[in-house]
Amino acid sequence: MSLDHDLGNDKRGTGYDVITWMERAVMERGLIPPIIKIHSANPVARRRMEAGIRSIENRYRNRNYR
Numbered sequence: 001m002s003l004d005h006d007l008g009n010d011k012r013g014t015g016y017d018v019i020t021w022m023e024r025a026v027m028e029r030g031l032i033p034p035i036i037k038i039h040s041a042n043p044v045a046r047r048r049m050e051a052g053i054r055s056i057e058n059r060y061r062n063r064n065y066r
Contacts, residue, residue: 001034001036003018003036003038003039003040006040016049019053022036023055026060027059027063036053038053
């Protein structure tokens with residue numbers, strides 16, 4: 001998945017909102033997360049999104065150990 005932070009209408013959500021949704025879905029529904037590439041030019045949002053992706057990966061990797 002290629003994801004930008006700015007999706008055109010921040011009131012409806014951002015790329016970071018997509019990442020937080022995926023994080024919850026991994027924990028609550030067993031979502032197998034896709035490979036996520038960020039192509040945002042927003043440096044602050046990029047770092048935040050990268051941290052979210054690391055969290056998704058960690059939660060998915062440790063899902064059987066709760």
